[in-house]
Amino acid sequence: MEVNVYNIKGEDTGRKIALNESIFGIEPNDHAIYLDVKQYMANKRQGTHKSKERSEMSGSTRKLGRQKGGGGARRGDVNSPVLVGGARVFGPKPRDYSFKLNKKVKALARKSALSYKAKGNAIVVIEDFNYEAPKTKDFVAMTKNLKVNDKKLLVVLSESNKNVYLSARNLQKAHVQTVSGLNTYRVLDAGVLVLTESALSAIDNVLSKKEA
Template sequence: MEVSVLNIKGEDTGRKVVLNDAVFGIEPNDHAIYLDVKQYLAAQRQGTAKSKERSEMSGSTRKLGRQKGGGGARRGDINSPVLVGGARVFGPKPRDYDFKLNKKVKALARRSALTYKAQEGALVVVEDFDMQAPKTKEFIEIVNNLKISDKKVLVVLSEANKNVYLSARNLQKAKVAIASDINTYGVLNAGVMVVTESAIGKIEAVLNK
């Protein structure tokens, strides 16, 4: 698949890049996408939920009633969960929600997500650019020039650029990532991907193994 390269003014440079079909043109695997997104969201969970259990309650251990003749089952002590103020039975404890996913499945999921973006025409390739200083106004101007201001935007760079990152940080609908760090959730969550020309090669080098 060939994609035209634009400049940050939204103009066609006359150049084209050929997207590797092994990365941007595979048969998408929806189940791999599901597993990778599930793992990503699970890893974001703090897992700090905690409630007191019966053994952690402070209270008297005296016997509340006689052994027999009470007309029902006897309660053990005042800390019983069936009483008001008692602890919770099998309540949540701090835990890690993350789980292991094979590297090949994760790579397949990312290739599938990129393929969907290419098929939907939601992949914009721009020539490499830099910003002299962090300017949100300039970043917004670039997005407007590319006519994608109404969508969630994921800008993918070949390497970290502090000025570009800081320029997009205050925008709710914009994210900046480097080619080696893109993930399935980030790709699918974006309405459109803006990828620099040099980042295309790095994405293909990472995923075409």
């Protein structure tokens, strides 16, 4: 599959670039995508939830009523879970929600997500670019020139670029990502992928190594 290469002015450079079929043309694996997105969301959870159990409550340990004959459930001190304001039984405790996922599964998930975007004609390839200084209006002008300003964008760069990142930081529908940090969730969440030529080459290098 070949796509046209544009510049930041939205002009067709007259060049075409081929998308690697082993990355952008595979049959998507929905289960791999599910697992990778599940892991991404799980890793974002803080897991700091906590409620007090009976041994952690402060209060008198005096038994409030006699064991039998009261006509209700037996109960102990004021911290009893059966009382309003008492402790909680088997409440949440701080925990780590992250889990392991094989590298090949994660690579398959990313390829599947990229293949979905390629099938949906939601990939735009542009020449490498840079800004002399961070300017949001320059970034907005580029999205308008490429006719993608009304969509949720994921701009993928081969390496970190502070000026480009700062130019897009205030835009709600735009996100700048390097190839090293590219993940399945970000790809699927974007309406359009804007890839620089060097980023496309970097994706080929990274994901092609994980085929074996």
